[in-house]
Amino acid sequence: MTIPFKAVAVDMxxxxxxxxxxxxxxxxxxxxxxxxxxxxxxxxxSGRPFARLKNDFPEFVDRIDFVTANGSRLIVEGKEVAIEGLTKKQAIDLINFVHNKYGSMATMVYGRKQAYIGTEAPEKDKVFLQYFAKESTELSDWQDLPDEVFIELTFHYDSKIANDIEKKFNERYGSIVTTFASSPVAIDVVKHGINKATGLKKLLAYFGLTGDDLIAFGDSGNDIPMLDFAKYSYAMENGMSIAKEHAKYLAPNNNDNGVLQVLNKYLNKN
Structure with a gap:
């Protein structure tokens, strides 16, 4: 039996x-x-930045490629090949808008190599966000952000307001951001029009491939564009119902090596 895909994409x-x-x-x-x-x-x-992902795959980093920060930064053979993000002003405008409208909340801003978190965040929220950043610095004033490209912001808050943030911020400032419910208590924000599918489309083009060559696995709202894009799409048994609605197939639970189980079935039939 011929394996029907030429690329695998997995959420973390x-x-x-x-x-x-x-x-x-x-x-x-x-x-x-x-x-x-x-x-x-x-x-x-993944929604994770490359600084975190390098730490997740220390012995494999040279054998795999990465669509990081929900499609904002692409890494091939350990080197950046594309990046999309917000300016310092756009990032600060977004933080002020969210905090003023929905209340102060733990917030993290991701640069290329460094992430930044507000000092006012509760300690338990800092621990949650700093795990994903791997490398982070605390700021008491967001105006102290460096003048660089910011690939993603994360608000540690009920993800039900993600779409509301996107709609109302863009109504005021123009089409600037896209938001995702990356977990029930996390909202990821990237440059408008960027998502895992746009990142994968660019990355696959390097290998002469398209979405028809892709098998993808995900569990939450930020995986929906990727699941829609891939010809062979799997939502995890433990995933959000919205992810399952956009997937063609169901994979076993993440605690049972669900992704690797499915891949092994395809590979062992070959």
Missing amino acids: DGTFLNDKRSYDHDLFNQVLSKLEKNHIQFIVA
Whole structure:
């Protein structure tokens, strides 16, 4: 049987990772080796920045590629090949808008190599956000952000207001941002029009591939564009109902190596 896809894209939290934020390294090495023998690309498509993902895949980083920060930054063979983001002014305008309208909340801003978090955030919220950043600095004044491109902002708050933030901020400032419910308590914000599907489309073009060559796995709102884009789309058994509505198939639970189970079935039939 011929394997029907030439590239694999996986979300991290709730999908590739178990609830302890880890994965079976030995099993992944076995699956990755089989994919490599079949000339199939393995792509991590995550809301996480590359600084965090490098730490998640220390022994595999040179064997896989990355669509990071929900499509804002693409990494091939360890090198940045594309980046899209907000200016310092746009990032500050967004933070002020959200905090003034919905109340002060833990907020993180991601640059290329460094993330920034407000000092006023509760300690438990800082711990939550700083895990994803890997490298972060606390700021007491958002005006102290450096003048650079910011690939993503995360608000640690009920994700039900994500669409409201996007709609009302863009109504005031123009089409500037796209928002995602990356978890029930996290809202990711990127440049308008950027998502995992746009990032994957660009990255796949490097390999002469399209969405018809892709199998993708996800569990939450920020995975919807990717699931819609991939010809073979899987939502995790443990995933949000909205993700399941956009996937063609269901994968086993993330705590049961669901992604690797599905891939192994395809690979072992070949």
